[in-house]
Amino acid sequence: MRERPDGVRLLELAREVLLDELLPALPSELGYSARLAANAMAIAARELEAGNAPREIECEALGHLLGDDHEASPGLANTETLDEAIQRLSWRLAAEIRAGGRDADPGVFAALTEGARARLKIANPRALLEHKNDA
């Protein structure tokens, strides 16, 4: 178990201090930088909170697409880390797409769309809401 308060809570609190206490006291030309910093903290907090789950899902999806299923942990070869596995599989998929072997492939399309959605959920969840309203 992580020490409490954990990193997510600390970032949330730091962000509140920045926006509620510091920002109003800053000269207006520094407001933009302060808001950038607050946004960076929000992204880092969401990434920390989500943990490994989004990358495990991505790794598994890539593994299935590329026929690289391992019994215990699809997509993940013996000694490599999750990030290394995602890198390796992404390179393979990128090369197959570029070579024309995956044209209009609905499975690839679905996995890539889900991957973009998962990244957006951490980097800019507001854009996700806007999209839902469009539909």
Next chain:
Amino acid sequence: MAVTPPATTEHRFTESKRPLEAFLAEKAKAARVRLVETRPLSGGAIQENWLLDADIPDGPFAGLQELVLRTDSPTGVAVSLTRPQEFALLNAAWRAGVTVPEPLWLCEDTSILGKPFYIMRRVPGTALARRIVKDTSLGGDRDALAQRLGRELAKIHTIVPPEPGLRFLDPPPGDPAPEAVTQYRKHLDVLGLARPALEWGLRWCETHAPQRGDVVLTHQDFRTGNYMVDEAGLTGILDWEFCAWNDPMSDIAWFCAKCWRFGRDDLEAGGIAPRAPFYRAYEQASGRRIDPARVTFWEVMAHIRWAIIALQQGRRALGENGRSLDLALTGRVYPPELEREILHMTAPEQWHRTPGSQALA
């Protein structure tokens, strides 16, 4: 995107005030020039813009001159042109009758600011995209503004190769659409990033590339946020550092691309108007018909291009030339959103021309 230059930049600029006054005096053929105000303007993450108010007592420029100085920022993007090249483009646009801030003087002597810069006249108004999109008291009637921008773009597109003053540009592409695919694949390879969603978009572009058409001078960043408006209407088209010889439809597509509508997705011409008035005015002024399929190709390419620029900026955020939170966030926030839009535009049912493809048999 607005950035506040760090305090050190301001300090350097203060030190340069006297030599800058001497430079201005020489160019304005005045006995002396006094800078009564200098302050940074919000500008790109790539360039620095400074407001200068110059008190000029005599000579052809006598009076209080409202000027802008433009120079490189410390975190410049390698793909953009240099300030002297941008100055040449601004001059070419000025001569072609495009509404731009009048270019005045170029300084390549780096002993004054430590880097080249140029001076142009200041034009009134704002270029802030979100303000322009939201505040309809700016820019005058919106359909009229879209028509005006269509006519301005047609004027830019009257500049065709070969143009002696623009020899520094890369040679005109033989076949713009497939060459753009090759170029952006190369950029991805240089970044060393596996981005299957961008590869998907590039492969769609490769299989749906339009035939070669006209090749003209394209602005390559003609969008809301890069033109100035005041209450009455357009006052100037800015940011000429990405110009290149290309298919004119690439500029039409960049202007209309969803990523440059700033929250007004319903107003497809830059978040300010429907496409119709913009297209109609461009077609009338240029005598060139806009083919929607050709625009769609360049619109997918627009999202790919912006995604790759954002990834490059993210890479540069922690680079040798300084650290930038602004660039870091650009590299993190925009690519997934752009990839989702690219996928949306190139869903399996949008693949019409895939010779030899089993999937569509």
